[in-house]
Amino acid sequence: MIIHQSFRPAYVMSPSASSVTALLALVLIGTPACLMTGLLGAPLDLQQGELARLPYVHVPAARISLGVYCATASSVVLLVVTKHPLVLLSARSGTALVAWSTGLVLVTGWFRGLVLKWHGSYWNWDARMTSVLLSFLIALGSLRLQKLPVAPGPFSLLAGTIDLPLLTSSVNWWNTSHQPGSMSRSGTAIHEPMNRPIWSNVALSSCAAFLLFVLETRLPIPSFSEERMG
Numbered sequence: 001m002i003i004h005q006s007f008r009p010a011y012v013m014s015p016s017a018s019s020v021t022a023l024l025a026l027v028l029i030g031t032p033a034c035l036m037t038g039l040l041g042a043p044l045d046l047q048q049g050e051l052a053r054l055p056y057v058h059v060p061a062a063r064i065s066l067g068v069y070c071a072t073a074s075s076v077v078l079l080v081v082t083k084h085p086l087v088l089l090s091a092r093s094g095t096a097l098v099a100w101s102t103g104l105v106l107v108t109g110w111f112r113g114l115v116l117k118w119h120g121s122y123w124n125w126d127a128r129m130t131s132v133l134l135s136f137l138i139a140l141g142s143l144r145l146q147k148l149p150v151a152p153g154p155f156s157l158l159a160g161t162i163d164l165p166l167l168t169s170s171v172n173w174w175n176t177s178h179q180p181g182s183m184s185r186s187g188t189a190i191h192e193p194m195n196r197p198i199w200s201n202v203a204l205s206s207c208a209a210f211l212l213f214v215l216e217t218r219l220p221i222p223s224f225s226e227e228r229m230g
Contacts, residue, residue, distance in 0.1 A: 020218075023211040030204040038197040051115060055194075058108035060201040062132070064209050065101035069135060072098055086217075092146055093216035097209055099139035105132050 038056045072094030079087045109129055114122065 017218075019214055020211065023207050023214065026207045027204065027211060030200075030207065034197065034200045034204050037200050042194050042197050051112065052194075054108055054112050056197045056201050058105065058112060059198050060205040061101055061104040061108060062128075063202050064205045065098065065105055065132070065135070067206070068094060068097045068101055068209055068213075090213070090217050093213050095139055095142045095146070096216065097213055099136065099143060101209065102132050102136040102139060106136055 038053055042053065042056070044050065044052055072091060075087060075091040075094055078084075079091050106129065109132070110123070113124055113126065113129070
């Protein structure tokens, strides 16, 4: 009962409007600050040159994709319990964010691998890239299934939770072209001037992802309310 009251359209719209304003302000202020940190505050690598800045996008995207996937899977579990239409909206919004974030991880990882590691090969079945590709395909399939009348799409995302341990630990379990995890170790293996822009972009990306999630979830609510009243 409490959950159903918390997801009433009027209850969701009012506080989410304040969240949109705050998050938009943080994104607008944080974007130039992160650009300055990444472009001017971090040193270039003597061998990689400007490509050394690519992890400032790739690593935050990987972090956000994992967080969004976990949050969306939690929404799907809540949907199983409540069967509430607004929880379904949030699960669909999260699925779209999973697809976008894992897609960004693939593009940036593919470009970095193509130039620096794969010696002319256009693809490498690297442990991290393969697990991200699997999550990306699951998210795309889930979005496609959402167009069916029965709408089983979000539920299919739960099948991808088996991929989450691979996303987080595959680079430590298997010795492939991707370097072992460096940010999860005690005492990060990343040089501090490079560590700052990465974590700054993680914070900025978190705000941007949450902003997109709130906006995507809010958009159908007015029409949903009209249908309920009609």
